[in-house]
Amino acid sequence: MPASPLQRTNLKKLAQELNLSISTVSRALNDSYEIAADTKERVKQKAQELGYEPNPYASGLRSRKSKTIGLVIPEVANNFFSLAIDGVEEIARANDYHVLIYLTHESHEREATIIQHLAGGRVDGILMSVASESPDASHLATLVESNVPLVFFDRVGEGIATARVTTDDYASGYRATEHLVEQGCRRVAYLLISDTLSIGQKRMEGYRAALQAHGLPADAALIVPGTLDRDQNTRRIRELLEQDPAIDGIFASVETLAISSYEACQQLGRRVPEEVKIISFSNLATAAYLNPPLTTIRQPAYEMGKKAAEILFRAISRNRPVLPTQSAELQSTLVVRRSTGG
Amino acid sequence: MPASPLQRTNLKKLAQELNLSISTVSRALNDSYEIAADTKERVKQKAQELGYEPNPYASGLRSRKSKTIGLVIPEVANNFFSLAIDGVEEIARANDYHVLIYLTHESHEREATIIQHLAGGRVDGILMSVASESPDASHLATLVESNVPLVFFDRVGEGIATARVTTDDYASGYRATEHLVEQGCRRVAYLLISDTLSIGQKRMEGYRAALQAHGLPADAALIVPGTLDRDQNTRRIRELLEQDPAIDGIFASVETLAISSYEACQQLGRRVPEEVKIISFSNLATAAYLNPPLTTIRQPAYEMGKKAAEILFRAISRNRPVLPTQSAELQSTLVVRRSTGG
DNA sequence: TTTATTTACGGAAACGTTTTCGAAAAAAAC
DNA sequence: GTTTTTTTCGAAAACGTTTCCGTAAATAAA
Incomplete structure (x- = not known):
């Protein structure tokens, strides 16, 4: 038949x-x-x-338009990136575009191979937040050569001439630290993601400046880099708190480190906020229901995703490169809760 | 020049x-x-x-292989789906495939148009979790006609002959309810997502069976459907608790409803777990740090994403349709915490 | 040595679009 | 009534692959 x-x-x-x-x-x-x-x-x-x-492949071949953008992010099990994806998808749909998603899991190697593939013409543009393990942005040079428009959001690659959508990280770092100091903290630890990430650096600069402005010493021993393993982070924080009992404030530059801080304090029996106050960059929807409710610096994640996508689509539709001058800086907001309370 | x-x-x-x-x-x-x-x-x-x-478009055109799968989910700002994406991406990468992501935001219309587009040959296969607003699965028929392999995970479309990766929803609903009853609850409300979703129905059947098994009446007034608006959900739960003060247990069939329950109880000054005990289906990473820590039914989200993708890729690589017999049911785990404590 | 088979490659068609070029018919201008 | 312009459409060439088919040389079988 x-x-x-x-x-x-x-x-x-x-x-x-x-x-x-x-x-x-x-x-x-x-x-x-x-x-x-x-x-x-x-x-x-x-x-x-x-x-x-x-047929999208026939028309893509002939017209050299894929109607697709690539979204390259470290992870998705993270409220910041989840919200950002939401914003990106929204704008992509409005422009009749499709979104390819790639997770680097903070690995530089993965990021490099992903970029390598994307430079081959699969997408009309790329939105990315660089992996914490990426030592520099040299692997992104091929994109520029291939004329594939690229927009960074949150975590930017230094030395690449393109637009970036970030938040006021220095100011936020300053404000967060100042808040802890105003709440009475005298020895504030800073937990950062990675040495190479510019946002961690900027937030740290704000942290340092705030300490100095309030006449507090900036001790290098107070700065602890995190790893990808949550349990290991918890252990490091616990060790830090044990070795330096004077620490009465923790500034976590990323969500997971705040959770680890809670864990560490719980394991050591340190009361939050009475003995240790904690503040963190975070977009946790449940921050208000934690025990105690977590004071956060909340980034406008959804808006950042939207903004980055909008910049990208403007470049795509006009067939122009993305210019650094189109960069945008959005403001984070400090949400005071009990973890830094009196 | x-x-x-x-x-x-x-x-x-x-x-x-x-x-x-x-x-x-x-x-x-x-x-x-x-x-x-x-x-x-x-x-x-x-x-x-x-x-x-x-050039992926040239080879896609000629070979009729897109090396791409579509992932269609309701939302991404949800720990279950985030983890599932992780699993899917993992397997896709292992098979040298790309992942197109689409968010329905629970809208049936969006889902239908997405499916319509995907049936055009953009992807070699589809993984999806249907929108709560989809009344039936008729809009998915075109996929079957177009011979595009499809695998459901978690939320399935009834009447479509394909594989599905689910959890033991009936058993979990039963166990969750029984746990509340064993902890002393006598009047347990059930908060569901949507009337049409099969998983909500199955969990509710388990809920009903458990009540009956323990000689408790199944009052229709105890069953409250949720909406997409969190504040509205909180209001409804608050009204429920006010109108029926005897309610001493809440079974939330989805994460956000648990948060709304916390909010409602807080607004009404009801103590959890002393006055009202709460249990919820949830993959919240911070469940243990909520106030009080939330007892959850945790679904193996990551594994479900992986499993669904594996089934899909088996079909794709062998060029065979996905068979219902390849379906898999994974087990959820009950994690008892203080929100249902004594 | 002759014939059959295998090895290693080239030519060209095909995939389904978009787009360039051309051209007939209709309308407008003269 | 002729010429010019506009309108509306068709033929065919791309786009960069994959793959079918053919074929020369090299090897094996006779």
Whole structure:
């Protein structure tokens, strides 16, 4: 028995049915001015009827437009990135674009191979937040060479001339530290993600400046880099608190380190906020229901995703490179809760 | 000045450089048995040297393989789906596949148009968790007609003959309810996501069965459907608790409803767990640090994503349809914490 | 040595679009 | 009534792969 070929309707079939040429049908569907209004109508009608869906690979090949952007982020199990994805997807949908998602898991190697693939023309543009393990941005140079528009958000690659959507990290770091000091802290530890990430550096600069402004010493021993392993982070923080019992404030530059701090304090029996006050960069939806409720610096993650996507699409639609001057800096907000309370 | 054409290296250019034909170069790169070992080596060497990256749209068009799967989920700002994405991405990468992500935001209409597009051949297969607003699965029929492999995970579409990766929802619903009853609850409310979702139904069946088994009445007034708006959910729960003060247990079938329950109890000054005990399906990483720590039914989200992807890739690689018999049911685990404590 | 088979490659068609070029018919200008 | 312009469409060439088919040389079988 001859299995029905199940021929997906394409332009050829559509043209035959309509007694028109392929080119006419194509133009009609693309609303070309060269096609008579009634013909357009007839074509669209038939296309609808036969459930025609253009082959994205054929049109991508011919038109050199993939209608797709790449979203490269370290992880997804993180409220900041989840919200950012939401914003990106929103704008992508509005522009009739598709979103390819890639997770680096903070690995430089993964990031490099992903970028390598994306430079091959699979996407019309890229949004990314660089991996903490990436020592520099040299692996992103091929993108620039390939003319693939790129916009950074939150975690930027230094030395790449393109737009970046960030938050006021220095100011936020300053404000967070100052808040701890104002609440009575005299010895504040700073937990950072990675040495190489610029946002960690900027937040730390704010931290240092705030300490200095309030006449407190900036002790290098108070600065603890985190790892990818939560248990290990908890252990490090615990050791820190044990070795330096005078520590009465913790400034976590990233969400997971705040959780580890809670764990460490719980294990050591240190009361929060009475003995140790904790503040963290975080977009946790449940921050208000933690025990105690966590004071956070909340980044406008959703808006950052939207903004970054908007900048990218402006470049794509105008067929222009993304310029550093199009960068945007959004403001984080300090949400005071009991973890830094009196 | 003549701007350098910046010709991306393709097979043609590669063939010219090597004094070989296009077909030979293509076959060499694809490790065809027809090509001599030393030629392969020479070709690959040159490809590496010129940074050749095959055009995905050309090869997708010709080979009818997109090397891409579609992931269709309701939202991403949800720990369950975040973890599932992680699992999916892991397997996709292992199979050298790309992942297109689509968010339905629980909208049936969005879901339908997404599916419509995906049926056009953009992806080799689809993983999805259906939107709560989808009344039935009729919009998924086109996929089956188009022969696009589909695997459901967690939220399934009834009536579609394909594999599904779920958890033991009935048993979990039963266990959760029984746990509340054993902890002394006599009047347990059930908060569900949506009327149409099968998982909500199954969990509710377990809930009903457990009540009956323990000689408790199943009052329809105890069953409250949620909405997409968190504040509205909180209000409804608050009204429920006010109108029926005898309620001493809440079973939330989804994470956000647990948060709303916390909010409602806090607003009403009801103590958890003394006056009201709360249990919830949830994958919150911070469940243990909530106030009070939340007793959860934790689904193996990461594993579900992995499993669903594995089933899909088996079908794709063997070029066979996905069969319902390949479905898998994983087990959720009850994690008892203080929100249901004595 | 002659014939059959295998090895290693090239030519060209095909995938389904978009787009360039051309051209007939209709409308407008003269 | 002729010429010019506009309107509307068709033929065919791309886009960069994969793959079918053919074929020369090299090897094996006779």
